[in-house]
Amino acid sequence: MMRNLAYSLAGLACIISSPLGAVGLGPLNVEGYIDGPRKGFQLTLYNPYPQSIEYVAYAIAEEDDTPQERVAIIPRTINLGARQSRRLIIVASDIPPQELYRFRVCAERASPPAGVVINARVCSKLSVRRLR
């Protein structure tokens, strides 16, 4: 009996109560062509929460999470009201002639609550080719 009680108490102590996580981003795929070293994109970030949430957007490589120093995101951190959307400006710079530059821009909660099991994020794939 004491053993069952101990397990029950341990079970209560081990319960993971994970707060909710949500984010929306689009479009998921954008391509562009330029004849200069710089290219701008627009993405829309959406807050599905019924309350204001702070999000962070960041640029990473297409195949892994390597940060992309050539990409600027304005704004990088966004405090979005309940079920509101906000346009993000993405600028890729220093693109040499003939290069096809692919990267991803991802968005997620700036500070996921402790105990969260699944951290939700959405990533858009962006690519730009400099023609000359």
Added chain:
Amino acid sequence: MIIPHIRSFRSGLVAVAISCIPHSAAYGQTITLGGTVINVCVLTLSTPGVVTVSPSGTELSTSETGGTPATLTVVATGTNPTITFSSVGMTGPSAGGSTAELAYSSVGGASSGYSSSGYVYSVSQLIDTVTINGRATNASGFLSGVYSLTSTATCSQ
């Protein structure tokens, strides 16, 4: 009986009424409500996951009494997205020496047994709900404290 001036007033009213009929009533107008659907993905962890300890004391699981799986709702527009789950992480007093695993299933076709590595799910429909079960095993048991099984779900194309 209609008094003549009233009759003429009535016929004049009819004439005025006819002349006032909007042109569009005589010739059909096409009303267009336009819109563009772009590729967007919204991920929502709609149900928190809860793991509880097994009677043997060597497993934490969403399948034990009091445990519940997490559910992740995918709402996409435009094109079916891909959900990539990263490999499983674990925190807690006995996380070291433990093996953490997650399993995925959904009406739309997600199907993966327990694994500690990641899982890539090509969503077969625009709206889906993924059920995520979790478990952790440790032959030495689990010290009291708060434990988390963690993974990052990434929606992309």
